Amino acid sequence: MVLAAGDFPGAASDIVLGQSIDLKGPTRDIAHAFNDGALLAIAEINSRGGIQGRRLRLVTLGDDGLPEKAHANGLSLVNDHRALAFFGCSGSSTLLALEPVMRDTGALSWGAFGMVDSVRQKCRGVAYFMRAPFGREIDQLVQHLTTIGVSRIGFVGMPQGGEEILKLLSESLASRKLEVAIATTVSPDSSNLADAARRLMTLQPQAVIMFLPGHQAAELMEEARRIGQHLSFYGLSSVSGDAVMQRLGDKARGLVIVQSVPYPWSQTDLVTSEYRRLAEQTQHPVTYPGLEGFMSLRVLVEALRRCGPEITRARLGAAFKTLQMRLGTLDIDFVAGGQTGSRFVELVQIARNGRYVH
Numbered sequence: 001m002v003l004a005a006g007d008f009p010g011a012a013s014d015i016v017l018g019q020s021i022d023l024k025g026p027t028r029d030i031a032h033a034f035n036d037g038a039l040l041a042i043a044e045i046n047s048r049g050g051i052q053g054r055r056l057r058l059v060t061l062g063d064d065g066l067p068e069k070a071h072a073n074g075l076s077l078v079n080d081h082r083a084l085a086f087f088g089c090s091g092s093s094t095l096l097a098l099e100p101v102m103r104d105t106g107a108l109s110w111g112a113f114g115m116v117d118s119v120r121q122k123c124r125g126v127a128y129f130m131r132a133p134f135g136r137e138i139d140q141l142v143q144h145l146t147t148i149g150v151s152r153i154g155f156v157g158m159p160q161g162g163e164e165i166l167k168l169l170s171e172s173l174a175s176r177k178l179e180v181a182i183a184t185t186v187s188p189d190s191s192n193l194a195d196a197a198r199r200l201m202t203l204q205p206q207a208v209i210m211f212l213p214g215h216q217a218a219e220l221m222e223e224a225r226r227i228g229q230h231l232s233f234y235g236l237s238s239v240s241g242d243a244v245m246q247r248l249g250d251k252a253r254g255l256v257i258v259q260s261v262p263y264p265w266s267q268t269d270l271v272t273s274e275y276r277r278l279a280e281q282t283q284h285p286v287t288y289p290g291l292e293g294f295m296s297l298r299v300l301v302e303a304l305r306r307c308g309p310e311i312t313r314a315r316l317g318a319a320f321k322t323l324q325m326r327l328g329t330l331d332i333d334f335v336a337g338g339q340t341g342s343r344f345v346e347l348v349q350i351a352r353n354g355r356y357v358h
Contacts, residue, residue: 015050015304015311017087018077020094022065026213027090028189029240030289034088034113035060037293040278042300050052051223051304051311056297059083063094070094073098074101074313081108084201085316087300090114092161095123102126106313108320110297110303114238120339129340130318131330132295135168136237138209140345141258142172144292145207145234148152152181152230157222158212158238159185165211165236181205186216193276197223200231207232214243221255227280241336242287245354248328260342262329263358264291271295271328276300288356298330299325299341 010309021031035058042056048281050056056089059071059081067119070089086102089095099122102109109127117133145153149265153173157165166183174311174316182203197220200208208231210217217239235257236240245252263287266272274296275294279286303323307315323334332341348358 017058018072018083029243033289034293037290041297067097071097094242137258154208155183174197214240218247269328
């Protein structure tokens with residue numbers, strides 16, 4: 001059985017947010033850090049009385065990146081846990097598996113990450129995103145590389161979603177009368193990673209764009225150095241810089257990664273300062289995914305407040321459609337952006353001692 005839209009407890013109960021996410025797989029570093037930031041924001045909101053006197057509560061179910069498990073989780077979250085909405089889910093195939101549940105119940109998804117742009121389109125009307133799409137990440141990277149004179153650009157991706165990302169890269173380069181110098185794929189178990197590194201060696205691209213989880217990006221960089229290649233590596237937002245630094249240490253220096261939220265260590269942004277203060281108080285590391293989780297939850301809180309005295313799924317959907325706000329230095333605009341609230345992307349580089357420069 002699937003509950004009908006709006007069929008969840010009312011004003012006396014907690015506002016439950018449901019999350020189906022892979023906490024054990026290759027994106028676990030980003031997932032755990034994202035949740036750390038979101039839970040900091042939830043604790044802070046609850047300490048101030050919650051939303052209209054109702055506490056926020058996040059219920060997280062692991063899906064191991066499996067669509068069938070994500071779908072079952074979605075049913076459990078709306079039926080058993082009475083979730084108002086989905087929050088912070090991740091992965092292309094798993095979000096797509098949640099889409100029928102969202103359409104049947106009206107429980108929208110907010111703040112999901114790590115899915116290709118075509119999945120966003122398939123979930124139009126029931127999913128809203130803070131992150132800029134991968135197409136914008138690609139354009140930003142290509143613009144940067146061509147501006148500094150790089151024309152031979154390679155690509156290494158994961159099987160799921162990699163073809164779509166490669167197509168976006170090819171289109172962006174073609175608009176500048178260039179083409180991808182070499183493209184290869186790394187299997188989920190990394191069994192062909194050494195072969196991928198050797199393929200890169202054959203054509204020696206000036207820059208390599210990676211659409212990989214953090215641990216595989218680190219392995220590829222390590223293997224390339226082992227066989228004597230000195231390449232410039234660039235990561236899309238799928239690459240966890242923290243995972244790369246954990247494996248490579250100071251050898252991660254020079255890696256450039258696309259980020260979708262502002263610099264977490266900014267001394268002038270009030271929101272990032274609040275996030276750092278709360279993270280330091282609770283002894284959580286300050287990270288880009290943590291800030292994303294924190295900011296995503298803050299945007300959701302604003303949408304909930306705009307629902308008025310009666311918070312329903314329909315009212316929440318209407319609030320997102322008209323939501324315009326500024327969160328620190330980040331502009332959120334669903335009127336202009338449709339289902340995507342932010343167009344912010346920024347390139348940051350790993351420097352010495354595990355620091356980022358931007």
